[in-house]
Amino acid sequence: MLTAGTLDNRGFSRADMNDALPQLQSHRLRVLLEQVKASNPFYQRKYASLGADPATIDWRCLPFTHKAELIADQSEYPPYGSNLTYEARRYIRLHQTSGTSSGRPLRWLDTAESWDWMLGCWSRLFSFLDLQPTDCFFFPFSFGPFLGFWTAFEAATRLGYRCLAGGGMGSTARLRFLLEHRATIICCTPTYALHLAELAAQEQLDLAGSSVRALVLAGEPGACIDSTRQRLESQWGARVFDHYGLTEVGPTAIECRANPGGMHLLEEDYLAEVLAPQGDRPVAVGEVGELVLTNLGRIGSPLIRYRTGDLVRIDPKPCPCGTPWRRFAGGILGRTDDMIHVRGNNVYPSSLEAVIRRFPEIVEYRIIVDQTGPLTDLAIEIEPTPGADRSLLSEAVARAIRDELLFRVAIRTVDPGSLPRFEMKARRIFRKSADD
Ligand SMILES: [Zn+2]
Incomplete structure (x- = not known):
């Protein structure tokens, strides 16, 4: 069993973080770009017009990747597109988004190595939750092709926690199930947590007096909106933790225990930029901008300088929890396209x-x-x-x-x-x- 103490050691000490992090990131980026250059048709085409070796130039000069391009690529090279670094048989997982603005889901294949990297991301995210050996996770989630909490489930079981799957049952059955099995941590969307609480009140089930002590909420903003958070915390009698991740990117950020209302980014696993929305210049620290991500460990189907469309603001103040990882103050503030x-x-x-x-x-x-x-x-x-x-x-x-x-x-x-x-x-x- 890994405990919060051992998980807290994320490969190098916090004191060394500032020196070690850029080296670690640039090493991982170089490994990624060398692989992509050698065998990823999507990025080979994208970088062909650069006139330079993508692995040796300043990575901030690499072109952005847009979701629309990925959707067009999957139409042109069906069914999975050409953003595949390895031969087809190495891909063991298929997931897809819940649908894009054009209505088509984006499909995403992963190799065993990429999957393992995502489980590692979750292990590092869990280290912020102060998990106890007796914690029991419940996932009121359909376990369909949406990536959702598949990786969180597997990562938590790998760390030695009991994990209960809530696929194939209705909401009332899920409530009775989580109470009967004394789940302590619930992973779902903020909307669904609100819905379960509404239903529990109708069914006169006592959520606030249950064993549940934490809600890990993802998929949409809400957990970082004060009034929504207060409602959830009082209905459930539990602490809310906001989480951010994207099917096509990976598990990316989570709220720490000491400082509610924001999320730390997994800096060793991602290169993150905060740019003027639709522009290419970084905004000043503390200003709102679009999050642009490069995942450093999903080499089989990577995203390099991916425009997420999600708006964030980097907290200029150091976090009382002590991690130097940058923090999105207020969580995900909105989308560039939903204003x-x-x-x-x-x-x-x-x-x-x-x-x-x-x-x-x-x-x-x-x-x-x-x-x-x-x-x-x-x-x-x-x-x-x-x-x-x-x-x-x-x-x-x-x-x-x-x-x-x-x-x-x-x-x-x-x-x-x-x-x-x-x-x-x-x-x-x-x-x-x-x-x-
Ligand atoms: Zn913190």
């Missing part, structure tokens, strides 16, 4: 969520972006708890949004149980356009 422009205001869905989740009488909500007319219109549908005063609630939410975000929005209440519930990433923005 809503409405009557001269730029609004991120996460700012709306921060206000809406402060009202305990709102169970679920949906943002309607209406682009059918000459001006974009925004409305919010809220689903109140049974018995809540609908008109008072709508007025209070409209007022809170007006006072804090400085614009007016129509609030409509809908019947209890009428808005969709989600197990994986929630889709709470509903766009209507003139083309519909």
Whole structure:
């Protein structure tokens, strides 16, 4: 059994980190680029026009990789695309994203070595959670082709923790299962954790008094939104830990115990840049920019300077937990493509969520972006708890949004149980356009 103490030794001491890290990163990057140069058709084509050896030039001069390119590549070289460094038989895992904005899932193959690297990433992420030998993980997750928590499950079992799979059962069955088997750590999306808590209240199951002590939440922002976090922590009687990872990139960042409301990046496994959205220049430390990632250990299907579209801000202050790994203050702040422009205001869905989740009488909500007319219109549908005063609630939410975000929005209440519930990433923005 590896304990928190042994896990804390991440290969070199914290005191040495600043000196050792750049060397370690550049060594891993060189190994990656040499392999890619030798046998990865996608990057060979991409780097052909560089006129220089990609392994020897400044890596910041390498071209970006975009998700649209990967999707186009998979259409052109079906079914898995050409971002494959090795021959087909070396790939033992296939996962895919839950769907892209073009509707097509992105498929991703992994070799045993890449998979092992991702399990290692999780071991390092778990070291921030202060795990106890008696911890028992529950994964209320379908274990389908979405990568989700497959790697977390395997990494935790490899570290010696009991791990319970929650595939193939409904939400109520999952609740009874996690209570009966005294799970202590639950891994899911923030939306699903909210849904389970709502259901537990209906079924009169005592979550707050259960053995659950931590929620590891991923897949969407929420865990770092104060009002959502407070609601989850009180409903579950457990500490929330935000986690960030992408199917096509790997497990990347997690919140530390000492400093809630942000996530540390696994610096030894990733090169991370924070650039002006859609631009190519780094923003100053402390400013919001787009996260651009290079994974250093997934050599069979790597991503080099990948534009994630996720917005982050590097915390300029050292973290009280002592790790020098950079920290995304406030977690993932939004996406470069999900900003809503409405009557001269730029609004991120996460700012709306921060206000809406402060009202305990709102169970679920949906943002309607209406682009059918000459001006974009925004409305919010809220689903109140049974018995809540609908008109008072709508007025209070409209007022809170007006006072804090400085614009007016129509609030409509809908019947209890009428808005969709989600197990994986929630889709709470509903766009209507003139083309519909
Ligand atoms: Zn920290």
